Amino acid sequence: MHTEVAASVRRSTTDTGEQRVREDGDDVVAARFQAGDDQALAVAYQRWSGLVHAVALRSTGNSADAADITQAVFVSAWRGRHGYDPAKGSLPGWLMTITRRRVADHWEERSREDRRMSAAALATTEDPAEPPSDFIVDRVLLADELERLGQPQRKIIELAFFQDLTHAQISGLLDLPLGTVKSHIRRSLDRLRTRLEVDGAAL
Amino acid sequence: MLHCDDDELSIIALGEPASASDEAHLQSCPRCQSRLDQLSAVVTSARGITEADRPTDPPPAVWEAITSELGMDSLSNVTSLAAAPSRRRRAAPWLLAGAAAVAGVLVGVVVTAGVTSGTGSADLLASASLGPIDDSGFSGSAEVEQTTAGPILHVDVPGLPDVDDGYYEVWMATPDATTMVAIGTMNPGSEATFPLPAGMAVDAFPVVDVSVEHFDGDAGHSAISVVRGQLQT
Known part of the structure; x- marks a missing residue:
């Protein structure tokens, strides 16, 4: 102590x-x-x-x-x-x-x-x-929201965004069912889109 | 007419080919096309992210200037809070542009999968950003990973200088820091990996702390910390 x-x-x-x-x-x-x-x-x-x-x-x-x-x-x-x-x-x-x-x-x-x-x-x-500060705002908000994603969502979306892997490749790499990968991707994209809508929209 | 499945639209937004029926539907359905456009815009922006887009704390002087300009001097003591470890700051290797980072992520995944095939998958249990303590100016990251050999802790604090007559030690502590476990010593300039003691309830020791210790025979914490952060799952 x-x-x-x-x-x-x-x-x-x-x-x-x-x-x-x-x-x-x-x-x-x-x-x-x-x-x-x-x-x-x-x-x-x-x-x-x-x-x-x-x-x-x-x-x-x-x-x-x-x-x-x-x-x-x-x-x-x-x-x-x-x-x-x-x-x-x-x-x-x-x-x-x-x-x-x-x-x-x-x-x-x-x-x-x-x-x-x-x-x-x-x-x-x-x-x-x-x-183009709107793009900058969007990217900063997205970078922040990506960091808030839990696992495995974050790893999945990283692989899709930054490695350009297909959902089938990600499924194989992470040993997750195809449907699981797809629905994680859909939910994460939705979450990112919502973050832009909520915090990125000009009032 | 059946609309496109949202899962499929997301995959298409990422650049995968649409099925013939989705393709045909998108041609004639403004609702699905507009949804796809929204998702594609998110994907385009996200793929443009670089390290420079990560939220970065302003220097402490900014908060002082704000409270002083607003005549709220009583608030200026929360400056320390702005640098407190509760501030979320995780390592984001995926933001590092360049092939090296890309290869690193992939190799990491593959190796992890290879080591553990057949015995369950290794996984990131928790990660922490390590923020500076007492304006040490250093920050780093920590990750707890589950392996078949048990949980391991990675700690990375870039740029730590050599310590005169001393060394760095990594600790894990309860949230109130009343109980601390010495995990091991760490040399400047390198990432350190430690197996965690078998049977240690990692959840109970979420605070990762790096301290400066001296060769004084005192096995306890010196109370001089350079970085600290709380693991989050």
Whole structure:
């Protein structure tokens, strides 16, 4: 028994009211967030800052910009929480919407700067390569949802997605009946599609 | 007219050929075609995933900046929570682009199947992401796999430096960390694999911890951990 380690594990999991909120479902956290419960902000940050940050990092390719965008997203989400309606969409979906907007602002500002700097040179910056952030949001959400799949679903869908194996090959490789492989694939695809619908849809 | 089976549509979305009857039906059924289009879009996006698309925690300073900007300084103590092991962070070898990773997955599956053929299948029992403790800056992964020889634990913590006058030790602990089992020593720069003690109730020790130990004759945990995480099935 090692009390220091025990204490540090406890410290990281049972502080104050966070414990209660941390165990709440996403919809309960969303309702608390909307109602102004600041512990819910902390939980929302724990659950979804990784998504926001990944989208920002992927869209800007710059870690300082990604940190700034992440900060701006949570600050404006909190300040604008009265404009969020949990009945109309998930909280992570709303955060993704704000993230998209912030990424777009970032690129707009960047292109303004570019234009200013290169106006004399008549550089072709009228249509700067704006990153397709919807695709980025989708991929980040899908990567997250894939990690949440249990086994053997995850292994099956990995083999189908990333090794291009047919369901018959997967069935042979994992020694699972064909029908089982097919229904796992159908359920996993459905789950991924639902995740995009719930958290990826622009509100 | 019978609609396409959802299982079949999923397989078709993955690129397998449709049967002649499904093919004919899809030509004339907007409902099934639209469903197939939705699933195909998911497949296309998913196949475009790379390592860079995995959710990544922002640096701790971001949370501090948020609480400070919002004037919620009392909340800033949850910074540690953002890095707590409860945060799900699993290894995702399938996201590593490239043939090496692809071959690795396949070889892994085949070897596993080969070793255990006839005596039941080896399987991943649980996995954990190992997050940094006290800003150690390291993270890694752990997996418990069932083999015919009993459960084994794989631990991988990339980039660990050498320890002055010491070494790394892997532990498994109860969720409240009141009871810890020393699993074995681990050298920096390599993935370690340990057979778990026969009869050990793995479920009761879901916390995987890597500590820095010194050659001091004390068999107990030094209380200096570099990474820790909780196994999830």
